[in-house]
Amino acid sequence: MNRTEFEAKLNEVYKGAVKPLTSYVSEHATLVFQCDKCGLKFFGKPNHMIGKEHQQHKCNYPYGDINGERFQIVSSSRNKRKKNSSKATSERFYEMVINDYTPKEIAKELDIPLVLVMDYFNKEGLI
Structure with a gap:
């Protein structure tokens, strides 16, 4: 996957809300992203950002514990x-x-x- 394909898929998944702040190198390189909806800056891999739903960014949703399990509620x-x-x-x-x-x-x-x-x-x- 090249940079243009990645950006097209990223826009499709997040409707333009999530943008990479660092340059795309490969689908396995860690990039810095920013979400315009919630304002969060976070690290992520391109193949995770457009991959499975449980790997994608969700606004105002905690990312989970050390085992990768997402929390259902924040209390x-x-x-x-x-x-x-x-x-x-x-x-x-x-x-x-x-x-x-x-x-x-x-x-x-x-x-x-x-x-x-x-x-x-x-x-x-x-x-």
């Missing part, structure tokens, strides 16, 4: 849960330290890297 309650769970985790961490849990037990139960727990124990002089 502020998700952020609140994360904040509360991190506070609960830190409280539980200190409780476990006071109750003489080993670093391995703490890391396993709280599902955090052992290196972080060991670093804390070293800095506090517990090891």
Whole structure:
């Protein structure tokens, strides 16, 4: 696919709303795009932008998690849960330290890297 074919397909899919800000090199090269509808500037590959529907840009729609799964909804309650769970985790961490849990037990139960727990124990002089 050459540049003119790509631009024609891009205009067909997005009706002229999404424009590349960098020069087209190949269908596998990452380009910077801008959407005129939502104003978002983002990275994308030409073959993804005009490819399958789940790879295309959708205005005001989150792109998803680290596994490539798109979120169905955007909710502020998700952020609140994360904040509360991190506070609960830190409280539980200190409780476990006071109750003489080993670093391995703490890391396993709280599902955090052992290196972080060991670093804390070293800095506090517990090891």
